[in-house]
Structures are given as C-alpha cells and as structure tokens.
Amino acid sequence: xAAYKLVLIRHGESCWNxxxxxxxxxxxxxxKTGEQEAKRGGQALKDAGYEFDVCYTSVLKxxxxxxxxxxxxxxxxxxxxxxxxxxxxRHYGGLTGLNxxxxxxxxxxxxVKIWRRSFDIPPPSMDEEHDFYQSISKDRRYGDLTEDQLPxxxxxxxxIARALPYWNEEIVPQIKEGKRVLIAAHGNSLRxxxxxxxxxxxxxxxxxxxxxxxxxxxxLDKNLKPLGxxxxxxxxxxxxxxxxxxxxxxxxKK
Amino acid sequence: MSRYKLFLLRHGEGAWNKENRFxxxxxxxxxxxxxxxxxxxxxxLREQGYKFDIVFTSIxxxxxxxxxxxxxxxxxxxxxxxxxxxxxxRHYGALIGLNRAEMASVxxxxxxxxxxRSYDVTPPPIDVDHPxxxxxxxxxxxxxxxxxxxxxxxxxxxxxxxDRLLPYWNNTVVPEIKEGRTVLISAHGNSCRxxxxxxxxxxxxxxxxxxxxxxxxxxxxLDENLRSVKPRQLLGDQAKIQAAIxxxxxxxxxxxxx
Numbered sequence: 001x002a003a004y005k006l007v008l009i010r011h012g013e014s015c016w017n018x019x020x021x022x023x024x025x026x027x028x029x030x031x032k033t034g035e036q037e038a039k040r041g042g043q044a045l046k047d048a049g050y051e052f053d054v055c056y057t058s059v060l061k062x063x064x065x066x067x068x069x070x071x072x073x074x075x076x077x078x079x080x081x082x083x084x085x086x087x088x089x090r091h092y093g094g095l096t097g098l099n100x101x102x103x104x105x106x107x108x109x110x111x112v113k114i115w116r117r118s119f120d121i122p123p124p125s126m127d128e129e130h131d132f133y134q135s136i137s138k139d140r141r142y143g144d145l146t147e148d149q150l151p152x153x154x155x156x157x158x159x160i161a162r163a164l165p166y167w168n169e170e171i172v173p174q175i176k177e178g179k180r181v182l183i184a185a186h187g188n189s190l191r192x193x194x195x196x197x198x199x200x201x202x203x204x205x206x207x208x209x210x211x212x213x214x215x216x217x218x219x220l221d222k223n224l225k226p227l228g229x230x231x232x233x234x235x236x237x238x239x240x241x242x243x244x245x246x247x248x249x250x251x252x253k254k
Numbered sequence: 255m256s257r258y259k260l261f262l263l264r265h266g267e268g269a270w271n272k273e274n275r276f277x278x279x280x281x282x283x284x285x286x287x288x289x290x291x292x293x294x295x296x297x298x299l300r301e302q303g304y305k306f307d308i309v310f311t312s313i314x315x316x317x318x319x320x321x322x323x324x325x326x327x328x329x330x331x332x333x334x335x336x337x338x339x340x341x342x343x344r345h346y347g348a349l350i351g352l353n354r355a356e357m358a359s360v361x362x363x364x365x366x367x368x369x370x371r372s373y374d375v376t377p378p379p380i381d382v383d384h385p386x387x388x389x390x391x392x393x394x395x396x397x398x399x400x401x402x403x404x405x406x407x408x409x410x411x412x413x414x415x416x417d418r419l420l421p422y423w424n425n426t427v428v429p430e431i432k433e434g435r436t437v438l439i440s441a442h443g444n445s446c447r448x449x450x451x452x453x454x455x456x457x458x459x460x461x462x463x464x465x466x467x468x469x470x471x472x473x474x475x476l477d478e479n480l481r482s483v484k485p486r487q488l489l490g491d492q493a494k495i496q497a498a499i500x501x502x503x504x505x506x507x508x509x510x511x512x
Contacts, residue, residue, distance in 0.1 A: 059332035078313040078395045141332045
C-alpha cells in the first residue's frame with residue numbers, strides 16, 4: 001500500500017538544447033517545443049486527476065515555466081511553490097555555452113569521453129574570463145550563496161551532493177506530513193533524487209536519462225522506499241515510447 | 255523621507271470584466287487582453303530597470319497569472335511568489351456573478367451605489383443557494399487558508415477587506431520591506447484600494463473616489479513607518495495611463511439597461 005505518491009517532471013527542450021549546447025546554469029528559456037511538452041505533461045496530470053499541496057523547482061526559468069504550465073493546466077496555480085538553486089541543473093563550468101563539436105575541438109575527444117563517463121570528475125571551472133561568468137556567477141539570484149556553495153563547475157557527484165540536502169531537509173518532511181509533492185527540475189538534479197530513492201549505483205544512474213515533459217510517478221512506502229519502478233503519465237503512445245527509450249539506454253553502446 | 259519602495263499592481267481584464275459582472279471570489283483567468291496588459295507591465299518594469307526580491311499575490315488565478323507574466327517579461331521567474339487569500343478581491347456576497355445592470359434592477363440603484371461607494375456597508379451574504387457558492391467554498395484552496403473555511407467571509411465591505419488584509423500586511427509583507435527587499439503586490443482592485451487607504455491615510459469618504467487602473471504598476475514610496483511620503487506614481491506612458499484610467503471609470507458608469 002502506497003503511503004505516499006511523488007511526482008517529478010523534467011523540463012522539456014530549451015532554446016540551447018536545440019543548438020546542442022551545454023546549458024547548465026545558463027538561464028535558457030524553453031523552446032516552443034519545450035512549452036508544448038510542459039503543456040502536454042500538465043494535461044496528463046489533469047486527465048489523471050492529480051492534486052498537489054506543494055511544489056518545488058529550481059531557480060532556472062526552463063523548470064519554473066514548466067511548472068507554471070503544469071499548474072495552469074491542472075488549475076492549481078494557487079499551490080505554494082518553493083524555488084531553490086539546489087534543484088538547478090548540473091553546472092557545466094567552462095563547457096557552458098559550447099556545443100558538442102566545439103567541446104571536442106577545444107578539449108579533444110578523449111577528454112570529453114572521460115567527462116561523459118565519469119561520476120566524479122568535474123569539467124573545467126568557469127573562470128572570470130568566461131563569456132557567461134558575469135551573467136551566471138554574479139547573478140543576483142545567487143546573492144545569498146556562500147563562496148563554498150557557489151559552484152564554478154560540477155561533476156554529477158557534486159550536483160547530487162548539493163541537491164540531496166534540500167530533498168532531505170525541505171521536501172521529505174513535507175511528504176511525511178502527507179503533503180502531495182510535485183518537483184519540476186532538470187535531468188541531473190532529478191537523477192540525484194532518483195538515485196537516492198532507488199538506491200542506484202553510480203554506474204546505473206549515469207546510464208539513466210529521464211524522459212522530458214512526462215510526469216514521473218513514484219509510489220512510496222512510509223519509509224519513502226519506492227514500491228515499484230517509476231511510472232509515466234500520458235497517453236498510451238507517449239508512455240510506451242518513454243518506457244522503451246529508458247529501457248534501451250542501459251543497453252546503448254557509447 | 256522616502257525609505258522604501260513598494261509596487262502594487264491591479265491585474266488586467268478577466269473574462270467577466272468584459273461583461274461587467276462582479277467576479278470577486280469566482281476564480282477566472284485573464285482574458286487575452288488581460289494577458290497582454292500583464293506582459294506590457296512586465297516589459298515596462300524591465301525597461302525601467304526594476305528588480306523585485308519577492309512578489310505577493312492572492313490565491314485567485316488571475317492575480318497569480320499576472321505575477322507570472324510580469325516576472326517572465328522581466329526575466330525574474332526565479333523571484334519567490336507568496337500567495338494568500340488575504341489579498342483576494344473583495345467578497346461581493348450575493349452580488350457575485352451579477353452585472354451592474356442586473357444588480358440595479360434587482361436591488362435598486364440607491365442600494366447598489368451604497369454598497370459600492372460606502373466604506374463599511376456590507377452587501378448581502380452569499381448563501382448556499384447562490385449559483386457560485388459551491389464553486390467557491392468547495393474549492394480546495396479555501397481549506398488551506400489560515401482561517402477555517404466556515405469562518406471565511408460570505409460578503410465584505412471595503413473595511414472588512416482591510417481588516418483581513420492588514421494582519422497579513424503587518425506580519426508578512428512589512429518584515430520583507432524592512433529587510434530592504436523590493437516588493438511587488440499583484441492583486442485586485444479592492445484589495446489594492448484597501449491597502450492604499452491604509453498607506454496613504456485616505457479617509458472613509460475619500461476612498462470611494464479612488465480607483466486604480468488595471469495593468470499599470472503603481473509605485474509607492476514609504477517612510478520608515480511604512481506610510482506614503484509622496485503621491486503614488488503610476489508608471490509608464492502617460493497616454494496609456496490615461497486610457498487605462500478612463501477605461502475603469504467608464505465601467506463604473508455603465509448605465510443599467512431599461
């Protein structure tokens with residue numbers, strides 16, 4: 001018997017995804033496709049009659065706007081929303097803004113492979129010379145972060161390490177009070193939560209790419225252990241595709 | 255001495271505004287025009303370089319939608335948005351859903367004038383038989399308020415709006431302002447008016463003559479006791495502001511059909 005239900009949603013395509021650029025903490029907006037994905041996700045939640053008591057998101061607009069589209073679709077715009085940098089996407093450091101070709105050209109294929117395959121090796125730091133240093137590191141929204149907290153780059157391990165305290169200290173208590181929670185965030189911050197919930201290994205979580213714009217539902221027992229695998233909400237076709245895509249990931253040769 | 259800045263915004267057109275019906279606690283979203291009003295407001299605030307630290311709204315969708323559109327236009331989606339029923343529009347009781355013509359024909363011109371113009375006369379309460387009663391009180395949001403749903407208003411005078419707004423202003427909004435945070439309150443015609451009355455020290459008689467245009471940001475400058483130190487400023491293009499003021503005044507004048 002599920003004591004609790006938790007819903008996660010990963011935002012859809014951003015303007016930079018379209019260009020295949022490392023986005024990270026750059027505050028890219030949703031593309032038109034990404035907006036459609038969010039609306040579709042909202043519709044799926046509406047069709048399934050989901051109600052929420054509290055929502056969490058990052059301080060990046062692509063996640064926040066996704067949440068707004070969802071809340072609008074399900075007519076729950078009044079539900080409290082909490083935003084935190086701790087749910088931000090992984091910080092790609094010096095790679096921020098580069099596309100795949102540029103990255104390979106700048107750092108070499110071998111190095112890129114290492115970064116992609118590694119759980120705990122961070123990309124190069126974003127230094128003051130970087131095009132996006134001012135607009136990211138000096139942005140007003142990060143004004144309250146200490147020097148130790150504000151990253152200049154992150155490995156997946158780092159991302160998870162700063163996301164989990166927020167999960168444990170802010171979100172878990174709400175779930176345990178019986179509040180129905182929706183989290184709208186990013187591929188890597190959500191990986192942190194999923195890895196923790198399912199007790200996945202580092203290798204396993206690196207293989208997992210969560211589908212975008214599709215509500216992901218966990219039924220949890222009273223100790224917040226999932227009672228089964230994550231479920232996707234949507235029309236039959238969408239759900240089937242998402243499940244197949246996830247299943248294929250583990251097998252894909254890189 | 256001006257110490258703090260505060261921004262108020264009355265949301266733009268909702269579907270019922272077009273029909274001149276009292277929307278009040280019925281939850282309507284913005285019309286396309288209302289969306290544009292919010293977007294334009296955000297654009298203006300962005301051009302003038304304003305930066306918000308926190309936004310307060312009611313729990314009615316149209317004020318929240320307005321806040322979201324403004325923040326989007328400003329690229330400040332990350333700013334916290336805090337919602338409370340205490341910023342809701344005035345509760346019009348039994349008059350909810352009626353348009354101004356219907357009201358006059360059902361209750362008489364004099365009564366309607368009294369309810370709209372007086373400070374402390376409460377309209378007749380909404381009761382269980384009212385077409386919108388269940389839509390309002392069965393809505394889950396009203397079971398999440400800091401007052402049990404059975405104790406929420408069934409009708410309000412403007413005075414009663416201020417009575418339920420003021421504790422929120424004092425306990426929740428003021429501390430933010432005193433921390434030096436730039437606050438935007440995205441709310442409704444009457445909740446904004448009630449707050450203005452308090453901040454500007456407007457008399458019970460004079461408040462009847464005060465209306466805020468929709469979609470125009472209002473800048474207040476407050477002293478350390480959070481009282482207004484200069485006349486409120488409506489921001490933006492003067493022609494646009496005048497048009498917005500006229501629009502609201504014309505609505506108020508709508509003649510009942512014979």
